[in-house]
Amino acid sequence: xxxxxxxxxxxxxxxxxxxxxxxxxxxxxxxxxxxxxxxxxxxxxxxxxxxxxxxxxxxxxxxxxxxxxxxxxxxxxxxxxxxxxxxxxxxxxxxxxxxxxxxxxxxxxxxxxxxxxxxxxxxxxxxxxxxxxxxxxxxxxxxxxxxxxxxxxxxxxxxxxxxxxxxxxxxxxxxxxxxxxxxxxxxxxxxxxxxxxxxxxxxxxxxxxxxxxxxxxxxxxxxxxxxxxxxxxxxxxxxxxxxxxxxxxxxxxxxxxxxxxxxxxxxxxxxxxxxxxxxxxxxxxxxxxxxxxxxxxxxxxxxxxxxxxxxxxxxxxxxxxxxxxxxxxxxxxxxxxxxxxxxxxxxxxxxxxxxxxxxxxxxxxxxxxxxxxxxxxxxxxxxxxxxxxxxxxxxxxxxxxxxxxxxxxxxxxxxxxxxxxxxxxxxxxxxxxxxxxxx
Amino acid sequence: xxxxxxxxxxxxxxxxxxxxxxxxxxxxxxxxxxxxxxxxxxxxxxxxxxxxxxxxxxxxxxxxxxxxxxxxxxxxxxxxxxxxxxxxxxxxxxxxxxxxxxxxxxxxxxxxxxxxxxxxxxxxxxxxxxxxxxxxxxxxxxxxxxx
Numbered sequence: 001x002x003x004x005x006x007x008x009x010x011x012x013x014x015x016x017x018x019x020x021x022x023x024x025x026x027x028x029x030x031x032x033x034x035x036x037x038x039x040x041x042x043x044x045x046x047x048x049x050x051x052x053x054x055x056x057x058x059x060x061x062x063x064x065x066x067x068x069x070x071x072x073x074x075x076x077x078x079x080x081x082x083x084x085x086x087x088x089x090x091x092x093x094x095x096x097x098x099x100x101x102x103x104x105x106x107x108x109x110x111x112x113x114x115x116x117x118x119x120x121x122x123x124x125x126x127x128x129x130x131x132x133x134x135x136x137x138x139x140x141x142x143x144x145x146x147x148x149x150x151x152x153x154x155x156x157x158x159x160x161x162x163x164x165x166x167x168x169x170x171x172x173x174x175x176x177x178x179x180x181x182x183x184x185x186x187x188x189x190x191x192x193x194x195x196x197x198x199x200x201x202x203x204x205x206x207x208x209x210x211x212x213x214x215x216x217x218x219x220x221x222x223x224x225x226x227x228x229x230x231x232x233x234x235x236x237x238x239x240x241x242x243x244x245x246x247x248x249x250x251x252x253x254x255x256x257x258x259x260x261x262x263x264x265x266x267x268x269x270x271x272x273x274x275x276x277x278x279x280x281x282x283x284x285x286x287x288x289x290x291x292x293x294x295x296x297x298x299x300x301x302x303x304x305x306x307x308x309x310x311x312x313x314x315x316x317x318x319x320x321x322x323x324x325x326x327x328x329x330x331x332x333x334x335x336x337x338x339x340x341x342x343x344x345x346x347x348x349x350x351x352x353x354x355x356x357x358x359x360x361x362x363x364x365x366x367x368x369x370x371x372x373x374x375x376x377x378x379x380x381x382x383x384x385x386x387x388x389x390x391x392x393x394x395x396x397x398x399x400x401x402x403x404x405x406x407x408x409x410x411x412x413x414x415x416x417x418x419x420x421x422x423x424x425x426x427x428x429x430x431x432x433x434x435x436x437x438x439x
Numbered sequence: 440x441x442x443x444x445x446x447x448x449x450x451x452x453x454x455x456x457x458x459x460x461x462x463x464x465x466x467x468x469x470x471x472x473x474x475x476x477x478x479x480x481x482x483x484x485x486x487x488x489x490x491x492x493x494x495x496x497x498x499x500x501x502x503x504x505x506x507x508x509x510x511x512x513x514x515x516x517x518x519x520x521x522x523x524x525x526x527x528x529x530x531x532x533x534x535x536x537x538x539x540x541x542x543x544x545x546x547x548x549x550x551x552x553x554x555x556x557x558x559x560x561x562x563x564x565x566x567x568x569x570x571x572x573x574x575x576x577x578x579x580x581x582x583x584x585x586x
Contacts, residue, residue, distance in 0.1 A: 152481035279468060282485070283492045353478040358513050358584070361477040365449045365511075393476075 004041045005204035007062040007196035008051055012036055014058035019381035021050035021059060026271040027149065031394070032384035042351040045145035046197040047271055047296045048305040061196035061305055064215040066222065069104055072188030072214070074180050076172045077105040078165060081112040081243075081251030082194040082301040083219050084321055085314030087230070091321065093248070097240035098233035099226045100192075107176060108240050111191070112247030114168035116330040119246050119259030121161050121340050126260060126290055132157050134265075134281070134289040137256050139163040141201040142296035143274065144346065148206070151278050152348035157292075160342040162208060164250065165191055165198065167337055169212035190215045192222050194251075194304030195297065207342035218306040244326035252315045253300035257293040267293040269300055354396055368392045376407045448512040449473075455495055455522075457504035466507050467491040477511070479584065486582045487516050490562040493555050494520045494578060501525065502576065515564075517581040526572040534560065534568075 017035035022028075029043030030050060037050070037058070051059045069075050077100045084093055097108045118139075126135050136157045138144050147154050169189045176187045191198060191213050199216045249255030257265040266289060268277045274294045280286065297303030299311030307314065354364040371392035378388070383404040385391040394400035403409045451473070453466035471488040491507070498505045502524025510517045527533050536557040560566045563580040570576040 150475070152475075153485045279471075282471070282488065283464065283467065284489055285492075348481065350475065350478055352476050354476050356478075358477065358479075359447070362447065362449050362511060362513070365473060365477060369449075369451075 004044070005200055006039065006041060006044050007046050007199040007203075008039070008044070008048070009060050009062055010037055010039075011058045011060055014056045016056050016058070017384075018055070019384075019386075020053045020055060022381055022384065022386045024049045024053045025386065026275060027146070028386050028390050030386075031400075032381075042349070043149070045142050045149065045296075046200045047142045047146075048195060048197065049271060051196070051305045061218070062199050063193065063196055063218045063221075063306065064190075064199075066217055066225065068190065068215040068217070069188065073186040074106045074176055074182055075104070075188040075190055076107045076109055076176055077101075078109055078111050078168050078172060078189060078191040078213070080165070080192055080194050080219070080301060081110075081115070081248045081255075081318070082304060082307055082314065083192055083222070084248060085251055085302045085318040086219060086223055086307060086309045087317070090317065091324075092234075092237060093241050093243075093321065093325075094237035094239060095230055095233045096226065098236075098238045099229035100222075101238065101240075102229035102232055103222075103225055105190070107172070107179075109168050109172035109175070110241065110243050110247065111165050111168045112250060113242035113330040113335075114171060114247075115164035115250040115256075116243055116247040116259070116328045117332055117335060117337050118161060118164045118167060118340070119256070119328075120332045121337070122159055122256075123260050123262075125159060125161065126262070134286055134292045135159050136281075137291070137293045138207075139250070139256060140295050140301075141197040143294045144206060145197075145200075146274070146296075147278070148346055149349050149351045150275075151282055152350070153282055154278060155346050155348060157281070158346060160207070160345075162340055162342065163201070164247075165193075165213065166201075166205075166208065166211060167340060171335065171337070173212050188214045190217055192217050192219055194219050194301045194307045196306060197296070207344050207346055209343060219304070220306050220308050223308050242330050244328045245322045246328045247330065248318060248322055248325065251300065251318050252302045252311075253295055254293065255300065257291055260291055262290055264289055265291040265293060267295075269295040269303070270298045271296055354393065364396045367396050371395060371402070374402075374408065375405055378407075380406075382406045448510055451509045451511075453507045453509075455498045455504045455507060455520075457502075458499065460499060463496050463499045464492050465495075467495055470509050474511070474516070479511075479516075483516065483582055483584055486562040487518070490559045490580055490582070491518050491520075493559050493562075494518070494580070497555050498522050498524070505575075513584065515581045515583050517579065520578045520580075521575070522577075523575040526574060526576055527568065527570045528572060530568050530570060 015036045017032045021037050022030045022032060026047060027043045027045055029040045030037050051061050084096060100108050138159045172189050173187060189212055193216045202211045202213045202216055205211045246259040249258055253269045254267040257267045268274050299315050302314035303311035355361050372389055375388035383391045385394055391400055391405060456462055467488050470491060471484060474484045502522035505522030508519045532538050534556050559580060564583045565581045567579045
């Protein structure tokens with residue numbers, strides 16, 4: 001199903017079949033079956049939690065190799081603002097941008113520049129759509145996917161604007177074509193990303209037909225290749241910067257909301273917190289709030305699984321870097337953006353539904369409840385499902401059996417063995433009687 | 440939570456613990472997730488979860504907890520919220536939007552907006568309040584499932 005493409009894969013040879021990932025997954029998408037972790041594609045939202053927790057490094061993020069640069073005559077790097085937070089003592093973004101060119105890219109287009117344009121577009125949208133307050137940020141692809149499968153009532157609250165990286169890709173491609181005269185296919189627009197969820201966005205975008213991004217590189221791959229060139233770049237940095245505090249601020253939590261220039265917002269990060277906020281929002285617990293910024297990773301994009309620096313250290317580094325920057329350097333009146341809004345409406349995908357008809361579901365929910373009453377409620381994970389309830393749902397869906405529960409299995413074995421143990425007792429008693437008779 | 444099996448319905452029971460704000464909303468959240476698993480339309484889920492959450496909070500604040508029984512049938516979702524609290528002296532007044540027994544200072548903090556019962560009524564298709572001073576209150580609400 002193209003609609004459920006994912007950016008995480010499993011190296012079966014490394015997977016031990018432990019229960020760490022099944023326990024950590026926020027949508028209960030993983031099961032251990034036949035000793036290996038299996039992802040239910042429809043449930044997965046590309047958050048990267050399993051990649052983070054896997055001690056055996058069997059869960060691997062999907063992204064492109066740096067070699068992809070060779071496939072194009074002309075390449076443009078799209079550095080995510082999170083990249084700037086990876087370096088020690090960086091005081092000038094231009095050093096990183098120039099180093100990217102020394103490394104081999106023909107040009108650089110800061111995603112943070114496009115982020116400033118998106119901030120302007122969002123400000124306008126928020127002011128004009130009071131009926132949808134609070135409006136929820138959609139730059140994080142995991143958040144969009146989470147709402148799509150779990151929070152149907154919040155779809156109308158979503159900011160229907162393309163994420164900065166997509167706007168950056170469009171602007172960069174246009175600029176490259178104008179500058180080089182090359183056909184579009186010879187130009188490689190390559191995003192230097194903090195997270196693999198962006199690969200999913202590129203391969204299977206939900207609210208636009210096709211992404212203009214040709215490849216997604218990992219910050220952790222590009223980082224070591226930049227260190228040498230940066231020493232050279234620092235001597236003569238080129239003026240490639242097109243963003244200021246607002247744009248670069250997008251790299252960590254609160255940055256996007258800050259760009260709206262309003263105080264009426266909340267910003268949450270980390271899957272558990274995000275889900276809590278969405279649950280509360282669904283129950284209409286928030287009043288007088290204009291905007292909700294949500295990021296799947298702790299700390300925001302700096303916490304992505306493809307970064308190298310500790311997210312909180314990276315956050316501190318970004319803050320220092322921003323101190324002497326201009327507020328913003330990209331503006332819509334200078335750089336207009338055509339059609340920045342979502343082309344397609346997001347469709348609710350009720351993937352957690354147990355069956356088709358309501359009657360069938362009433363039946364199934366009752367079965368789940370009955371099974372739950374039989375299970376010990378320890379949520380031990382030994383069956384390969386994260387909780388007893390999840391196992392009960394799997395059984396009702398026809399994907400597991402009761403004896404997958406080791407506690408049920410033990411009871412069952414006891415029942416089978418009991419006639420033999422009686423026999424055993426009888427035999428022992430018989431022995432004792434014989435002994436007595438002998439005496 | 441306990442359950443009874445009917446041929447055409449699901450019955451869910453929840454205890455609402457007294458004076459514990461950290462747990463208020465637990466029952467409505469569980470019901471919400473079950474309704475999503477049942478493929479109930481988002482609009483119905485929204486009505487049920489908001490009405491039930493309001494009721495649950497009221498039980499924590501005013502009535503020292505109680506119990507909630509939710510019955511889901513192909514026709515409707517019925518919620519019965521029962522408590523042994525102080526009872527509601529004037530139901531008609533309490534049902535009026537903006538009516539609140541909370542003192543002015545408390546209302547200034549955003550509590551007691553007087554929208555609890557009115558909201559519950561707005562979000563449900565039927566609502567019945569049975570109350571007796573010093574004995575308790577039972578609120579029965581139902582949201583119809585269309586089509």
